[in-house]
Amino acid sequence: MSTVDLNNVSRWYGNVVAVNDVSMTLGPGVTGLLGPNGAGKTTVLHMMAGFLSPSKGKVLLDGAATWRNPAVYSRLGLVNEREAVHGFLTGYEFVHLSAKMHKLPDPAAAARRALERVEMTDAQDRRLETYSKGMRQRIRVAAAMVHDPQVLLLDEPFNGMDPRQRMHMMSLLHALGDRGHTILFSSHILEEVEQVSGTVQVIVAGRLAASGDYREIRRLMTNRPHVFAVQSSDDRRLAVALIGEESVSGVEIDAAGMTVRASDYGSFTRALPRIALKEGIRLRKLLPSDESLESVFSYLLEA
Amino acid sequence: MSLIATEALTKTYGGRVTALSDLTVDVEPGVIGLVGANGAGKSTFIKILLGLLAPTSGSVRVFDLDPTVVPDKVRTRVGYMPEHDCLPPDVSAAEFVTHLGRISGLPRTAARERASEALRHVGLYEERYRQIGGYSTGMKQRVKLAQALVHDPDLLLLDEPTNGLDPAGRDAMLALIHRIGTEFGISVVVCSHLLGEVERICDSLVAIEGGRLLRADRISAMTTASDILAVEVSEGTDELSAELTKQDFTVTRDGRLLLVELSEEDAYDRILRAVADLDLPLHRLDQRRHRVAELFATREKADV
Amino acid sequence: MSEASVIHDIGYQRYDGPRLGRGAVLGAIYIHGLRAAFGFGRSAKSKIFPWLVSGITILVAVILAAVRAQTGIVALNYVQFDDAMSWLVILFVAIVAPELVSRDLRSGVLPLYFSRPLRAADYLGAKFVALVTAVWLVLGVPQFVMFLGAAFTTKTGMSGVWNELGDLLPAWGYTLIWAVVFASLSLLIASLTGKRAFAAGGIVALFLMSTPIFGVLQLLPSRTAQELAGLASPMMLIGGVGNWLFPGHGTGMPIGRFGPVYAIEAATVIAACLLLLLARYRKVASL
Numbered sequence: 001m002s003t004v005d006l007n008n009v010s011r012w013y014g015n016v017v018a019v020n021d022v023s024m025t026l027g028p029g030v031t032g033l034l035g036p037n038g039a040g041k042t043t044v045l046h047m048m049a050g051f052l053s054p055s056k057g058k059v060l061l062d063g064a065a066t067w068r069n070p071a072v073y074s075r076l077g078l079v080n081e082r083e084a085v086h087g088f089l090t091g092y093e094f095v096h097l098s099a100k101m102h103k104l105p106d107p108a109a110a111a112r113r114a115l116e117r118v119e120m121t122d123a124q125d126r127r128l129e130t131y132s133k134g135m136r137q138r139i140r141v142a143a144a145m146v147h148d149p150q151v152l153l154l155d156e157p158f159n160g161m162d163p164r165q166r167m168h169m170m171s172l173l174h175a176l177g178d179r180g181h182t183i184l185f186s187s188h189i190l191e192e193v194e195q196v197s198g199t200v201q202v203i204v205a206g207r208l209a210a211s212g213d214y215r216e217i218r219r220l221m222t223n224r225p226h227v228f229a230v231q232s233s234d235d236r237r238l239a240v241a242l243i244g245e246e247s248v249s250g251v252e253i254d255a256a257g258m259t260v261r262a263s264d265y266g267s268f269t270r271a272l273p274r275i276a277l278k279e280g281i282r283l284r285k286l287l288p289s290d291e292s293l294e295s296v297f298s299y300l301l302e303a
Numbered sequence: 304m305s306l307i308a309t310e311a312l313t314k315t316y317g318g319r320v321t322a323l324s325d326l327t328v329d330v331e332p333g334v335i336g337l338v339g340a341n342g343a344g345k346s347t348f349i350k351i352l353l354g355l356l357a358p359t360s361g362s363v364r365v366f367d368l369d370p371t372v373v374p375d376k377v378r379t380r381v382g383y384m385p386e387h388d389c390l391p392p393d394v395s396a397a398e399f400v401t402h403l404g405r406i407s408g409l410p411r412t413a414a415r416e417r418a419s420e421a422l423r424h425v426g427l428y429e430e431r432y433r434q435i436g437g438y439s440t441g442m443k444q445r446v447k448l449a450q451a452l453v454h455d456p457d458l459l460l461l462d463e464p465t466n467g468l469d470p471a472g473r474d475a476m477l478a479l480i481h482r483i484g485t486e487f488g489i490s491v492v493v494c495s496h497l498l499g500e501v502e503r504i505c506d507s508l509v510a511i512e513g514g515r516l517l518r519a520d521r522i523s524a525m526t527t528a529s530d531i532l533a534v535e536v537s538e539g540t541d542e543l544s545a546e547l548t549k550q551d552f553t554v555t556r557d558g559r560l561l562l563v564e565l566s567e568e569d570a571y572d573r574i575l576r577a578v579a580d581l582d583l584p585l586h587r588l589d590q591r592r593h594r595v596a597e598l599f600a601t602r603e604k605a606d607v
Numbered sequence: 608m609s610e611a612s613v614i615h616d617i618g619y620q621r622y623d624g625p626r627l628g629r630g631a632v633l634g635a636i637y638i639h640g641l642r643a644a645f646g647f648g649r650s651a652k653s654k655i656f657p658w659l660v661s662g663i664t665i666l667v668a669v670i671l672a673a674v675r676a677q678t679g680i681v682a683l684n685y686v687q688f689d690d691a692m693s694w695l696v697i698l699f700v701a702i703v704a705p706e707l708v709s710r711d712l713r714s715g716v717l718p719l720y721f722s723r724p725l726r727a728a729d730y731l732g733a734k735f736v737a738l739v740t741a742v743w744l745v746l747g748v749p750q751f752v753m754f755l756g757a758a759f760t761t762k763t764g765m766s767g768v769w770n771e772l773g774d775l776l777p778a779w780g781y782t783l784i785w786a787v788v789f790a791s792l793s794l795l796i797a798s799l800t801g802k803r804a805f806a807a808g809g810i811v812a813l814f815l816m817s818t819p820i821f822g823v824l825q826l827l828p829s830r831t832a833q834e835l836a837g838l839a840s841p842m843m844l845i846g847g848v849g850n851w852l853f854p855g856h857g858t859g860m861p862i863g864r865f866g867p868v869y870a871i872e873a874a875t876v877i878a879a880c881l882l883l884l885l886a887r888y889r890k891v892a893s894l
Contacts, residue, residue: 036469037440037467037469160496161496162338162339162496162512163338163498163596163598163599164512164599166496167596167599167600188469189497190470191497191498191499191500219537265584266584269536269537269584269585269586270582270583270584270585272585273575273576273578273579273585274579276575277572277575277576277579282568282571282572282575283571283575283588284571284588284590285588285589285590286585286586286587286588286589287587287588287589288586288587294470294474297470298470298471301470301471353722355721355722374724375724376724378722378723378724379626379723379724381722383718383719383722385718385719387715388714388715389714389715389716389717389718389719390714390716391710391711391714391716392714393649393650394648394649398648402635402639403719403720403723405631405632405635406632406635406636406720406723406725407626407632407723407724408626408627408628408631408632408724409622409624409626409627410624410625410627410631413622413624413625417622420619420620424619450719454622454626454723455621455622483619486618486619487618487619488621
């Protein structure tokens with residue numbers, strides 16, 4: 001079990017502040033580092049991997065700084081966004097090479113183990129240039145994991161993958177996370193993050209905007225009414241009854257049904273079943289419309 | 304009349320790499336999602352539709368025209384938005400789109416006017432007079448879309464239109480595409496690897512995998528309602544599960560959700576009563592629908 | 608009485624107007640190319656070089672015309688003028704050919720062109736004719752200036768003017784040969800790279816490297832070798848063809864009986880360049 005800590009970390013390049021006073025703690029499991037392009041995600045990953053020093057603050061792996069600390073590389077694996085791989089090597093050779101570079105005692109065995117974990121044993125003797133994008137990505141993950149690091153960092157790992165390749169990678173990351181590894185992956189595509197991990201670190205223009213489970217983050221935004229889509233056997237009567245409730249700030253009816261804005265989440269969610277039953281209305285659908293990662297994210301961007 | 308019809312369409316390069324294999328689809332007008340592996344399958348398919356590549360075997364028809372025989376006629380009616388960078392940095396959007404309008408055969412005044420309108424429809428206003436080199440990714444994507452629209456095509460081929468856009472930009476692009484497909488009356492083929500987007504704006508889907516057809520169907524057929532009701536309460540999930548099981552419901556737990564089998568209509572009321580009696584906060588009540596993603600979940604192994 | 612208020616419909620309009628054929632499309636690319644050659648519709652920087660070259664050639668023509676008017680001496684006749692300006696022309700095509708062709712390659716804009724009803728041959732043809740026109744203008748306009756100078760100062764009236772015209776027209780034909788050969792060679796080299804600087808360098812290199820070969824062959828003791836030496840260098844090749852077509856106008860290149868050989872080689876070079884260009888773009892055109 002390993003922990004990665006960022007304590008008040010900033011990183012600037014002249015006048016460009018790439019990362020601004022970010023503090024976070026990563027533990028075992030899968031965390032998504034989420035943010036628009038240019039928000040500083042790659043900079044954060046590179047600082048965690050020890051490639052960049054923070055201009056201010058400390059980046060620690062299990063209490064030890066990652067910068068200028070070669071010992072850290074045995075506990076970390078990094079899969080970069082763009083990496084040239086030598087097409088003429090086979091999958092096995094590429095991972096084996098990585099194992100040798102890590103000076104492992106038995107590189108061959110380590111390579112085979114890593115390939116098994118990413119389910120690439122069948123294709124390991126084919127040349128990399130014959131691989132599909134998803135396969136190439138998995139080989140790079142194997143190479144980054146060949147020394148069995150506790151921490152795995154991935155920069156935009158799902159870039160350009162088709163749905164099936166993405167699902168494979170997602171289940172791989174989940175399996176690793178379940179086994180106690182600390183995994184951080186970055187993405188600017190919400191759909192990807194939503195499906196892989198509930199835990200997110202949202203970074204916007206270099207600042208950490210929110211951390212944690214995105215649904216809980218949504219509930220923390222009390223200044224924004226929660227929006228629900230409702231369908232019932234009698235929308236209009238239900239609307240009349242609901243607007244009488246203090247926890248309801250607005251009701252809208254259109255062809256698709258009813259939209260309810262609730263200023264008090266707790267009260268509303270308890271009141272709705274009672275009211276529907278009292279009025280003798282059958283509730284067929286209640287769907288929170290803005291708890292998706294996309295909505296949470298857009299609210300955070302506006303903060 | 305179908306929009307695009309192929310019959311056993313096959314394309315192999317140099318006898319070794321098979322990009323498309325025995326593809327038979329019949330696509331109706333509307334907004335169609337083209338989902339599949341990056342690289343070989345989709346791009347080859349687009350090139351064949353535009354008459355830029357000849358198939359190795361099989362047939363293809365676009366608007367009931369054969370692009371291998373009358374490519375010019377097909378291309379007059381098709382607008383193409385490539386995935387990759389394709390804009391010159393040192394001309395303005397207005398000038399560039401006008402020029403391409405003329406290459407599509409529009410007379411000079413018409414090209415100018417339609418370019419101006421196309422840029423307005425995609426949401427580029429005074430920035431259209433600045434050089435393209437200074438544009439953001441979102442603006443460049445819009446220019447690409449505008450040049451595909453300038454000659455009033457009947458079919459748009461959009462290759463990863465939301466590539467590189469942030470969530471707000473993505474939203475705007477998807478809304479625009481939806482408008483084009485519905486209000487403007489132009490059919491659109493959207494290549495995307497993001498199923499959420501496809502489900503959101505497309506009427507039908509063609510999924511290609513390894514050059515072969517995985518599935519071609521209307522989205523509505525792939526997202527039919529199932530007989531399962533998803534119930535979510537923000538606390539007390541265990542108690543609710545126990546109570547519902549006591550009432551002879553078949554309940555399965557999926558993370559925070561309780562999946563209840565729906566056998567009769569009054570199940571809705573009984574579940575609601577159970578929640579109210581336990582004074583639990585009801586967060587979600589929804590009949591589960593199938594998702595497009597299920598299409599890809601079935602197969603397992605390596606060659607992916 | 609007031610008019611009823613109305614919200615005007617400015618939604619998407621379909622287009623029912625005329626769609627012009629290949630000719631109009633070719634014309635559009637041709638004009639676009641010709642304008643780009645002289646920097647129209649682009650930044651001021653791109654106008655400097657072409658106009659500098661044109662300025663110099665016209666200036667030389669003016670000087671020649673003035674000298675002739677004053678002293679009656681024809682320092683350079685129309686045909687010799689072309690040969691004298693050869694290096695300027697090389698520099699001109701070295702800059703302009705990449706403008707026409709390498710820019711499109713670099714920006715990746717070709718898929719947008721070829722997904723329209725435009726063949727590779729049309730695209731290339733229009734660009735080629737645009738470059739030929741540009742080169743022809745750079746040489747032809749000064750030649751016309753020289754003609755005007757001679758025509759206005761002639762001492763033999765109308766027959767003098769006719770005489771001059773009889774000299775000018777073949778020279779314009781010679782200029783056309785220059786334009787066609789140089790356009791094909793430079794377009795081919797420019798199409799090999801998207802980087803304009805490399806293309807320009809490549810074009811200049813071609814002419815630079817061929818000149819010493821010609822020089823060496825000229826020094827060989829064999830008369831045949833000397834007469835055939837011109838085949839090795841594009842400029843001398845054109846000179847040879849000129850000598851064969853317009854003997855006595857003084858391109859000064861000894862070619863003996865080998866006139867037809869020069870002509871055939873010139874035609875072959877032009878055809879080969881165009882065919883190679885076509886082959887290259889056919890491949891590129893499949894997106």
